[in-house]
Amino acid sequence: xxxxxxxxxxxxxxxxxxxxxxxxxxxxxxxxxxxxxxxxxxxxxxxxxxxxxxxxxxxxxxxxxxxxxxxxxxxxxxxxxxxxxxxxxxxxxxxxxxxxxxxxxxxxxxxxxxxxxxxxxxxxxxxxxxxxxxxxxx
Numbered sequence: 001x002x003x004x005x006x007x008x009x010x011x012x013x014x015x016x017x018x019x020x021x022x023x024x025x026x027x028x029x030x031x032x033x034x035x036x037x038x039x040x041x042x043x044x045x046x047x048x049x050x051x052x053x054x055x056x057x058x059x060x061x062x063x064x065x066x067x068x069x070x071x072x073x074x075x076x077x078x079x080x081x082x083x084x085x086x087x088x089x090x091x092x093x094x095x096x097x098x099x100x101x102x103x104x105x106x107x108x109x110x111x112x113x114x115x116x117x118x119x120x121x122x123x124x125x126x127x128x129x130x131x132x133x134x135x136x137x138x
Contacts, residue, residue, distance in 0.1 A: 009069045023066055030063060031075045031086045032134055037097045044101055093133040100126035 002008075012019040035056055042052035063075065076083035103126055107119040 006068060010071065013069050023069060026062065027066055027070075027075045028082070028086075030059065030066070031083065032090070032093075033059065034090060034094060034097065035059065037094060040098070040101050044104060089133060089135075093130060096126060096130045096133055100130065 013023060014020075035052075038055060039052045042050055045051070066075065067073065070078065072078055074083075076086070100123065103119055103123045107116060107123060110116050110119060
């Protein structure tokens with residue numbers, strides 16, 4: 001490791017708009033990420049190998065690096081308006097994600113074609129709802 005690397009990265013963040021945009025975009029998406037919800041999707045997958053643990057590990061490493069480079073204590077400390085907006089929106093997206101998980105469980109356990117069709121439509125609506133709530137694509 002280069003001991004001057006952090007200083008170089010901080011300088012790039014301050015003086016190169018491209019690098020700043022990349023890190024700010026990463027911050028925004030990480031602030032929207034809901035690791036406890038992702039863990040529920042992981043459990044829903046029903047496979048022996050979990051994808052959640054490596055995601056959490058990578059998230060924590062990326063967060064630590066971004067906070068050091070941007071000299072912040074928490075993501076988006078430098079943009080309190082956006083931080084508050086995301087904090088206010090996340091509980092609503094949580095509800096939509098939990099609803100989607102339940103719909104997926106019910107769809108998988110259903111053997112009735114009419115019920116499956118209704119659940120499939122509800123799942124598609126939940127995908128659009130989550131995308132709208134997160135203000136991103138689905």
